[in-house]
Amino acid sequence: MTSPRPTPTRTRGWVLGRVAGAPVILAPSWLLAAVVLTLIFAPSVRARSDVGPFVYVVALGFVVLLFASVLVHELAHGLVARARGQQPHEFVLTLWGGHTSFGGAAPTPATSALVAAVGPLANLVLAAGFLAAAQAVDEQSVAGLLLYSGAISNGFVAVFNLIPGLPLDGGRVLEALVWAVTKNRSTGTVAAGWTGRAVAVLLFAWALVWPLAQGVQPNLVSVVWTSFIAAFLWAGATASVRHGRTQRAVSALTVEAVASPAVGVPYTDSVAHAGATAAAVGAHEVVLLSPEGRPAAYVDRTAAAAVPAEVAGTTPLTTVAITLPVGAVVDGRLTGSGLIAALSDATRLSPIVVAMTDGRVVGLIRATDVVAAIRA
Structure with missing residues (x-):
């Protein structure tokens, strides 16, 4: 056999x-x-x-x-x-x-x-x-x-x-x-x-x-x-x-099927401004970009929601962000086995990775969501 x-x-x-x-x-x-x-x-x-x-x-x-x-x-x-x-x-x-x-x-x-x-x-x-x-x-x-x-x-x-x-x-x-x-x-x-x-x-x-x-x-x-x-x-x-x-x-796997829509913002942004930016484009997640344009962190939504509205405009986004290691990124145009291979490499660095298309953040992918999609 x-x-x-x-x-x-x-x-x-x-x-x-x-x-x-x-x-x-x-x-x-x-x-x-x-x-x-x-x-x-x-x-x-x-x-x-x-x-x-x-x-x-x-x-x-x-x-x-x-x-x-x-x-x-x-x-x-x-x-x-x-x-x-x-x-x-x-x-x-x-x-x-x-x-x-x-x-x-x-x-x-x-x-x-x-x-x-x-x-x-x-x-x-x-x-x-x-x-x-x-x-x-x-x-x-x-x-x-x-x-x-x-x-x-x-x-x-x-x-x-x-x-x-x-x-x-x-x-x-x-x-x-x-x-x-x-x-x-x-x-x-x-x-x-x-x-x-x-x-x-x-x-x-x-x-x-x-x-x-x-x-x-x-x-x-x-x-x-x-x-x-x-x-x-x-x-x-x-x-x-x-x-x-x-x-x-x-x-049949695509980034759209497993990623939560995300938007990239400068790491110098405030919690309030980043939230408004995400709402304007219909994104659920916010990714902080380094001065070079690299995804450096993502916002902890629970922590961001806990920031009082009266201070959100002056609260640095970095205070509610979780750092991402270099390389925790996949090409948002990948599909099928190519996407799985890229995710396999990226999730060795972090269980949460960023999907980017033409230098623009398009989604945040959690390894658990990928497993759930395949099982479903």
């Missing part, structure tokens, strides 16, 4: 090496998966091949082979992504198989679809290779058992990942297709996320509801295992839907 969002910190686990400039990480949860899968596959090994006390060794060999195939799948994602200008952040093997994270989202639908599709394609190539090699050995031997298992597992990984629903690779391809048609990435993400939810429900129904409808007692192991997979798919699909909606809100 691929993850288009940047991962700020490295996943916990053991670093096995580096490929394409990114670490290959074995997460601790992989050990749990290895133990569980070894116990599950051991009876099949015992039934198909006489390996005596080495049954668990052979079963573990199959598990290692399976996860090596998953690693090839993830490396294929990363290598093709890097060739398309998208730097991989890390390759991780986990309880659920693996995932590849990138330092940013794919720039085009074509890149997103290609990076997603190449993983399952690599597994199909491996499946064909294992199947061809298996023809040359005794299928009852340990080598034959492992080779046939490798062919089947790679075929399964490829087909399963091509299911058109996020967070699977097929879902990423569907997302890219909808994105290309609608010219809107977030629409594709939401659509593929809902499809992923439907896949999770159908998978659970196949394991539990379908056998009951046929009058057959469901297999407990199959129901439990399928439920875990369905829950994982549902969680990933739900996160994708939320991410798509957030991206849609971000893309």
Whole structure:
């Protein structure tokens, strides 16, 4: 699977090496998966091949082979992504198989679809290779058992990942297709996320509801295992839907939507004169400008309102102002992700920043208002 969002910190686990400039990480949860899968596959090994006390060794060999195939799948994602200008952040093997994270989202639908599709394609190539090699050995031997298992597992990984629903690779391809048609990435993400939810429900129904409808007692192991997979798919699909909606809100974001109208006045102004200036232009906020024209502070409206009217004309505006650090300014013409990036930089200096257009103060933006707008 691929993850288009940047991962700020490295996943916990053991670093096995580096490929394409990114670490290959074995997460601790992989050990749990290895133990569980070894116990599950051991009876099949015992039934198909006489390996005596080495049954668990052979079963573990199959598990290692399976996860090596998953690693090839993830490396294929990363290598093709890097060739398309998208730097991989890390390759991780986990309880659920693996995932590849990138330092940013794919720039085009074509890149997103290609990076997603190449993983399952690599597994199909491996499946064909294992199947061809298996023809040359005794299928009852340990080598034959492992080779046939490798062919089947790679075929399964490829087909399963091509299911058109996020967070699977097929879902990423569907997302890219909808994105290309609608010219809107977030629409594709939401659509593929809902499809992923439907896949999770159908998978659970196949394991539990379908056998009951046929009058057959469901297999407990199959129901439990399928439920875990369905829950994982549902969680990933739900996160994708939320991410798509957030991206849609971000893309529609403007300064006018999040800023309180403001006006800039000289720092030498009085409380009364600044209030009259703001009222004349319909502004709710007042920003004090330094002699160079830089936003230096903003008026605390509660403090300004507490100044008695009879002394407001002689009270310096600086007495009711809160200082702004240099750089707490954004371009009032920015929109969408560009605005969010600028606000991210500016709010590191102050939770309240000034929006300016062509050197003129147009608004005062509070970080809490931006968060509320995106959530809404």
